[in-house]
Amino acid sequence: MRTIKSWFWPGVITTALLTALAGWFLAGPVDQKLTDEVNAALESQNPWASADVDGRDLILKGIAPSEEAQAAALKIAGETPGVRVVENDTTLLPLADPFSFVITKSDDGILLSGNVPYGDSRARILAAAESAMPGIEILDEMAVARGAPQGFFDLASFALAQAAQLTNGEVEIAGETYSISGTAANSADYEAINAALRLALPGNGKPGEVKLAAPASTSSN
Known part of the structure; x- marks a missing residue:
């Protein structure tokens, strides 16, 4: 048993570290790719909006010109393949009454x-x-x-x-x-x-x- 322990646990630790490092190195490119995809989708119809992605969680930012535009941007972000959660950090332009x-x-x-x-x-x-x-x-x-x-x-x-x-x-x-x-x-x-x-x-x-x-x-x- 001592012989098993002497090589088993260091091997497990090494594997875990390599897995963590691989995830850390790959996370950046994956995040950037997803960020670019969402922002490209937003650019054509909702240029006021932008997105930041952490893993598969997305934060939508910007000042929406209308409630309809805000809902449209959220829909685009939520329907982008790979996005898990969308956090809505957008705000609406102030309403002038009367305009x-x-x-x-x-x-x-x-x-x-x-x-x-x-x-x-x-x-x-x-x-x-x-x-x-x-x-x-x-x-x-x-x-x-x-x-x-x-x-x-x-x-x-x-x-x-x-x-x-x-x-x-x-x-x-x-x-x-x-x-x-x-x-x-x-x-x-x-x-x-x-x-x-x-x-x-x-x-x-x-x-x-x-x-x-x-x-x-x-x-x-």
Whole structure:
């Protein structure tokens, strides 16, 4: 028995150590492969999300633009072959209620503030502002949020076009309510702004407060 013990236990210990070392060396490549697979699957439709993998346990991270996007990313992560458990470490963008968008025009330029939806909406709004008011300095203080009403971009584009017809003032969208105040640049712009406000507003907009002043040479309606 002494002879058996003298070679048996060292052999068992050696085998266990080799097995542990093999697992340790292989874990890194396996983890990385699974991480790459999940992130590649997320990239096409959910670029806001990313994944870290430890063994076969996955941690999903990122700020989701909507509950639907969050659920879709979790589904992708959970259905990736090799993933055992998905820990949801994602959060949602803040919900703005009402979702607001404000254009302030002054001698210093244009200030865009309030909220902007996730995605390419910021770039689209900035491009529309530059097109409506070329050569005017534009300051972007918009914050990304959830809760944009249907037709938001159409109403925002309309607001930018009307802001271009002011010398100074403010145009605000709060939910679907559209308000404007300030001084028209000239009599033609004064008439054009008022005429547009008498029609149905784009993007399901609803008329709010209107405080529009005519230029000094024009009588008020």
